[in-house]
Amino acid sequence: MRHPPDPDEPLEALLAAVAAGDRGAYARLYERTSAKLLGVVLRIVRDRGMAEEVLQEVFLGIWRGASSYAAEKARPMTWMITIARNRAIDAVRVRREVLLEPGEDGDDPMAAIPDPYDAAQSFADRDALARCLDLLEETHRHCILLAYCEGWSREELAARTGKNVNTIKTWLHRGLATLRGCLSS
Amino acid sequence: MSAGTDMHEGDDDALAGEYVLGTLRGDERAAFEARLAREPALAEAVAAWQERLAPLTEAVAPVAPPADLFARIEARLETEFEESRPATSPPPSPAEVVSLDEVRRLRRALGRWRVAAGGLGALAAALVALAILFPGGFLPPPPEGERYVAVVDRGGDLPALIVQVDVAQGLVRVRAPAAEAPPDRALELWLVAEGDDPRSLGLVRDAADFRIEPAVARASPGATLAVSVEPPGGSPTGAPTGPVVYTGVLIPQ
Numbered sequence: 073m074r075h076p077p078d079p080d081e082p083l084e085a086l087l088a089a090v091a092a093g094d095r096g097a098y099a100r101l102y103e104r105t106s107a108k109l110l111g112v113v114l115r116i117v118r119d120r121g122m123a124e125e126v127l128q129e130v131f132l133g134i135w136r137g138a139s140s141y142a143a144e145k146a147r148p149m150t151w152m153i154t155i156a157r158n159r160a161i162d163a164v165r166v167r168r169e170v171l172l173e174p175g176e177d178g179d180d181p182m183a184a185i186p187d188p189y190d191a192a193q194s195f196a197d198r199d200a201l202a203r204c205l206d207l208l209e210e211t212h213r214h215c216i217l218l219a220y221c222e223g224w225s226r227e228e229l230a231a232r233t234g235k236n237v238n239t240i241k242t243w244l245h246r247g248l249a250t251l252r253g254c255l256s257s
Numbered sequence: 258m259s260a261g262t263d264m265h266e267g268d269d270d271a272l273a274g275e276y277v278l279g280t281l282r283g284d285e286r287a288a289f290e291a292r293l294a295r296e297p298a299l300a301e302a303v304a305a306w307q308e309r310l311a312p313l314t315e316a317v318a319p320v321a322p323p324a325d326l327f328a329r330i331e332a333r334l335e336t337e338f339e340e341s342r343p344a345t346s347p348p349p350s351p352a353e354v355v356s357l358d359e360v361r362r363l364r365r366a367l368g369r370w371r372v373a374a375g376g377l378g379a380l381a382a383a384l385v386a387l388a389i390l391f392p393g394g395f396l397p398p399p400p401e402g403e404r405y406v407a408v409v410d411r412g413g414d415l416p417a418l419i420v421q422v423d424v425a426q427g428l429v430r431v432r433a434p435a436a437e438a439p440p441d442r443a444l445e446l447w448l449v450a451e452g453d454d455p456r457s458l459g460l461v462r463d464a465a466d467f468r469i470e471p472a473v474a475r476a477s478p479g480a481t482l483a484v485s486v487e488p489p490g491g492s493p494t495g496a497p498t499g500p501v502v503y504t505g506v507l508i509p510q
Contacts, residue, residue, distance in 0.1 A: 095331075102327050107319035114320050124326060129500045131330045132337065145304050150311045154277075161279045162501065201312045219278040220310050221317070226280050241275075248274035248306075249267070255309055 083148035091138035109156045116160035116223035161223045204254035212247030273302035287481045409505035445487045450480040
């Protein structure tokens with residue numbers, strides 16, 4: 073490759089070049105971010121083949137949308153992760169409804185929920201977000217993390233917790249309000 | 258009533274948070290996106306939640322894609338964007354638009370709508386979303402849900418599709434002044450109603466009528482219409498398999 077990835081090349085600059093149609097910059101952007109984005113997508117879709125398909129869509133979306141990326145509004149990685157999460161959630165929306173047919177719930181619905189929190193914490197110990205997540209009630213934290221990290225819908229969270237959708241909505245709203253208050257203090 | 262105002266802002270922030278979490282779906286998501294297009298404060302709330310929650314992805318381990326994946330992406334770039342680069346992607350010139358007069362006529366008839374342009378940055382790109390604003394009260398109230406219209410777009414000046422639903426006749430009429438299918442691909446129109454799987458309405462051509470059950474149309478106000486890129490002949494699975502390139506919301510005509 074004529075232009076090997078340079079870890080110091082700002083992603084903002086790469087996106088600006090991509091917006092101008094620079095395919096070399098696009099390749100470097102892919103080198104720098106594709107593994108992370110595939111990880112994010114795979115966590116939601118949980119199928120390697122489907123995740124790779126979604127990743128293609130993500131990068132086509134990045135090419136298509138680079139000219140509307142506004143550096144003052146979002147960090148580049150946040151912007152790309154948003155694209156990746158949205159595409160991944162779109163991809164699983166139909167499939168999940170099928171998977172969540174009744175009959176697979178055990179005696180303790182909460183026990184069926186994987187806890188993504190441990191991994192998040194180990195990575196972000198110093199991070200304010202991790203500290204603030206600690207303030208949340210466990211159920212609220214579970215729901216927020218499963219929704220964000222794994223693309224769970226309110227209905228899925230309701231099915232797995234044995235609660236109704238309105239309760240889940242209340243939990244999410246309370247958890248978010250607590251997070252926001254904590255992060256802004 | 259200041260308490261009410263505060264409550265309202267709190268609700269909006271919770272909605273923005275849920276939008277970013279991904280738990281706002283279906284009609285709620287479409288309605289929220291429609292508001293995003295015209296309410297900068299809401300867009301700021303969304304951006305703030307994106308930044309707040311993004312550190313959660315730091316815990317996600319990178320996964321190396323297969324070596325040939327980028328080549329596959331580049332190949333698709335060649336076919337899907339060969340004539341439009343991000344920096345120079347103007348809407349089709351009027352000469353290329355099949356029925357611009359028709360668009361203008363409908364535009365006048367419907368009063369003022371606004372199309373979400375590229376100003377939303379990340380959101381516009383990520384969601385390829387369109388919001389149509391339809392000021393209530395400008396037109397007479399909908400006649401018991403007889404006819405609905407959706408303008409389906411991805412943010413250009415011109416709608417890609419105009420979709421009219423006549424409930425009484427169970428007829429969906431599609432006009433496509435500016436929709437372009439990539440070579441060797443078809444565009445398929447989907448009706449996405451709350452709590453329902455996407456239902457294919459058929460393949461998009463310049464002008465096409467689809468028959469659907471009146472009951473479906475009756476249940477569909479507020480539903481989202483989406484257009485996905487599919488293999489020739491349409492989705493082999495009965496569900497969207499390709500990227501969604503246009504979306505719009507069904508509103509009373």
